[in-house]
């Protein structure tokens with residue numbers, strides 16, 4: 001999919017970004033455009049390149065080739081301007097643990113000119129923190145909340161959450177994270193959310209990009225994905241999936257084969273479907289099935305229709 005290319009309307013604009021670590025390609029000609037105001041999900045298997053991409057956005061990696069713009073600025077050339085407008089929370093527990101929550105808040109207030117003290121106080125309360133708590137003595141989940149507080153109390157234009165949920169219990173993940181993402185987005189701000197928790201991504205994101213082996217292989221709105229793909233389950237006593245052209249990925253459970261197909265390209269009941277193969281169900285696609293079909297381990301090809309189908313055994 002393509003977005004409006006007016007730089008003013010893009011919170012993130014990455015063009016043909018490549019990066020290798022000692023000869024190993026981590027990012028391969030990645031182009032990514034995130035429109036202002038979107039909640040954008042970044043998904044992919046371990047090692048797909050998500051964190052490496054995000055680190056370029058916050059200026060901790062310099063592009064080896066290609067360009068990176070965040071709110072129209074180069075994060076390496078203009079780190080202060082960019083970081084003052086970005087909120088960033090990573091799974092790494094990198095807060096200065098010798099500080100108390102109050103000291104952390106005072107420190108952050110000094111850094112960000114847009115710091116909203118009333119909002120910070122509200123968040124301390126909402127997260128069950130106290131200014132006198134020493135970060136070292138907090139549980140991992142409370143420290144993650146303190147990190148989230150610092151990431152959002154300056155009301156960033158772009159909030160980047162890189163696996164933010166790993167330290168949070170399910171309740172915090174659902175209630176706090178979703179509330180924050182929606183609040184940030186309601187103000188017309190942008191959220192980039194990288195996560196392995198696909199149900200969360202599906203719930204909060206309007207657009208999702210899938211990374212595989214250092215490339216973005218598909219960017220789609222959740223709506224578009226639901227319109228385009230469907231999951232069809234067949235019953236077939238065969239060792240190979242039914243011969244249905246254009247299926248982008250199969251999952252097998254006993255004698256049932258579920259295929260993710262592009263509704264524009266496939267006929268779920270082709271005329272040559274063998275008589276002993278029956279269609280058990282046709283379901284709306286879920287992000288998890290799309291991910292399983294598209295995120296596989298081999299190098300990507302150009303489009304879903306050109307891609308070799310993959311089979312995974314789930315039962």
Ligand SMILES: Nc1ncnc2c1ncn2[C@@H]1O[C@H](COP(=O)(O)OP(=O)(O)OP(=O)(O)O)[C@@H](O)[C@H]1O
Pocket residue numbers: 021024025026044045046047048049050051052053
């Ligand atoms: N500092 C580094 N030095 C060497 N290799 C690195 C470094 N950072 C990342 N890599 C490699 O780059 C590739 C992409 O890693 P990256 O952490 O970006 O993936 P990811 O999609 O964020 O994975 P995960 O979901 O596990 O966090 C991997 O092969 C990783 O080993």
